[in-house]
Amino acid sequence: VIHIRNGVAIHGGVGTLPPDQMTAEMEAAYRETLAASLGAGRAALDEGGHALDAVQAAIEVMEDSPLFNAGRGSNLDERGWATMDASVMSGETLEAGAVAGVTDVRNPIALARLVLGASPHLMLIGAGAEAFARRQGVEVTPNEWFRTERRERQLAEAKARDSSRPAEVLGDTVARDKAGTVGAVALDAEGRLAAGTSTGGMANKTWGRVGDSPIIGAGSYAGARCAVSCTGWGEYFIRNAAAYDVHARMAYGGRRLSEAAHEVIFDTLHTQIPESGGLVAIDAEGHVELCFSTPGMYRGWVDEHGDIQLRIARDD
């Protein structure tokens, strides 16, 4: 059991590279970015920041990296566009902000945070979210900036594969396409919890498809008990209200965080669709859980001393 006084836990998705593609160079690059993300989250807390600040700072580092499926390096939809989803939530106040289907906002998590703080609403989508971003002065960039050669190639592969299969197995591409949705949870020195998630969604997704990541209760949830960020086959996480279910099992079922997380990932999701995904979570006492049904999940945490721990494969 991981137990910290305060800190941040992150994931960079469950689509870890298979051993034959995980060169020492690639692994070093992933570890460097995960460490930078945790360092940014830690710095936000050390500056007296709110748990929400730590979550946003940690996620922005991974959004800016082309390695992960969020921000730059997002998976591409059927048109070849990066269309991104993100959400953030405060466990203290239950305030939340979310955006879906944005195409030109450099850091979708920053925009979700502004929806939380500077709009009377909880979720904005598409062109309206982008207009809000401009009014807020958020950095925007052409869609080409998000697209990488690796994701173009994965889109072409997904198109070839999906055309020979019925639509309902499209989600099979989550693990195959090395998805790398990113997320973070934090507990700050004042005992406040927060969660956030950001993604480009699934490769070759239908234009307009929204996954679990921007849906409060599905991809992200924070309440009095715990904060949770999920990654995996989004449709299943939405159906099962996965992030909320972890919190509910603690609140109503008296479960410990690790029990609640394992019940959701293994007893619920994994029985419906094998290797459906994973999550990171932290509870109000500082217990950290990193739980997944896939061969690996990019993940890590940082404690109150700034000590950073990173893991990728299941038995790291």
Ligand code: ASP
């Ligand atoms: N959950 C994300 C989605 O369905 C994908 C992922 O986590 O890899 O959009």
